[in-house]
Amino acid sequence: MSRLDELIQELCPNGVKYEKLGDIASYSNIRINALEVDQDNYIGVDNLLPEKQGKTIAAYVPTEGSIIKYETGDVLIGNIRPYLKKIWLADRDGGTNGDVLTLQIKDRVKISPKYLYYVLSSEDFFYYDVANSKGAKMPRGNKEMVLKFRIPVPPLPVQEEVVRILDTFTELTTELTTELTTELTARKKQYEYYRFTFLENTGNSAPKMQLKDLARVFRGEGITRKGSIAGNIPVILGGQEPAYYINKANHNGEVVVVSRSGASAGFVSYWNEAIFITDGFGFEADENVIRPKYLYYALKARQNNLHQMKRGAGIPHVNRKMLEEIWLLVPDLKEQDRIVRMLDEFDELNTNMLSGLPAEISARQKQYEYYRDKLLDFKELKPEGDDTN
Structure with missing residues (x-):
């Protein structure tokens, strides 16, 4: 039997009382001068991070008027678009605004701040918060309904053991996620280096x-989704994925596409199917001199340089003349075929690995979410006189 089971058996064998959040906590009604906060202790909804990742420093800090005060141990929840699951347990005093719910515990002998934070980080709470939110385009949580959310309130020693277990599991999950993220970054850099090395070491004789x-x-060609007929031909607008699908193509076969404008200007992609190229340049390789796939790899190795070719302040774009004047090493076709074959194999291996690591990170996070919610799923104590099963 675990220590938690022992405590439950000893202190609350018949179940745990569930109480409305409003009975154990209230919203802060203390105001402070805006000049008392800085980037580090001002909390706006914009510097609360999604998916329960805490907070970052504020990009905007008010400089006049009064703001809501929060204190160490308060639980702050983003009240705009609650589906983003923004929540933070305050580890300092500071200030916030009306777009952030500041929950202050009424009696910390009855419930601990860390325990309340874990309860309100549960999927059950955010599902409830979203379900009761108001508005369609920019939904807001319903402050009155939030206070009606029912939470289990076991004896303090049980809360402390739950917190200890979840703290340990959180630390392990964070360490593993960090390791996997580091590995993911390293693999991407390795692939970029490997591809560049292959393309730049083709021999001194390569022209x-x-x-x-x-x-x-x-x-x-210019096109709009509204003015098109839906179909199965991908429309290549510049990103990694098709923008949408229509019923006609303006190119069929191997082609290298470089996005022309916008945030993705300079992005290089390779296609070998019927497509419709819109805001981009298509490059059809002269196969007597260069293989289409080799051309793709050669340009992809210069992806950062292509992005740096952007011009224009409003909507940046890459210039056709600048693209045409790019110099590339062009070994003989046999050597190109060898390089393409090697890079295709490495690309497949790398893609499989890169897709696996994010899936592993996601699986670990889901495992943590499941484990936390199970720990907080206490048997509810029946009211006196209730003999129902």
């Missing part, structure tokens, strides 16, 4: 040629 001499370039 350099400009892109305009290696491929025919054409600009995509």
Whole structure:
């Protein structure tokens, strides 16, 4: 029997009383001058992080008027778009605004701040908060309904043991997530280095040629989703995925596409199917000189340089002439085939690994969420005189 089971058996064998949040906590009604806060202790809904990841420093800090005070041990919850699951247990005193719910425990002998934080971090609470929110475009949590959320209030020693277990599990989960994220970053860098090395070490005899001499370039056609007929032909707007699908194509076969404008300007992609290129440049390789897939890898290795070619303050774009003047190493076709074959194999291996690591991180987080919610699922104490099963 675990220590938690022993405490439950000793202190609350018949169950735990459930109480409304409003009976054990209230919203802060203390005001302080805005000049008392800074980037580190001002909490706005914008610097609360989604998915229960705490907070970051504030980009905006008010400089006049009065704001809501929070204190160490208060639980702060983002009240705009509650589905983002923004919550933080205050480890300092500071100030916030009306878009953040500041819950202050009435009696810390009855319930501990860390325990309340874990309860309100549960999926049950956020499901309840979202279900009772108001508004469609920018939903807000219902402050009155939040206070009606029922939470289990076991004896303090039971709460402390739950907190100890969850703190330990949180630490282990965080360490593992950090390790997996570090591995993910390292693999990406390794792949970029490996690809660059292959393309740059093709021998001193490999000539350099400009892109305009290696491929025919054409600009995509203007199109709107509203003015198109839905189909199964991907529309290539510039990102990694098709923007949408229509019933006609303006290119079929191998082509390298470079996004022309917007945030993704300069992004390189490779296609070997019927597609519709819109806000981008298509490059059809001269296969007597260069393989289409080799051209893709050669340009992809310069992805950062292409992004840096953006011009314009409002909507940045890459210039066709600048793209055409890019110099590339062009070994003979046999060597290109060898490089493409090696990079295809490494790309597949890398893709499998990179898709596996985020899945592992997600699985660990879900495991933690499940474990936490199970620990907080106490048998409810029946009211006196209630003999129902």
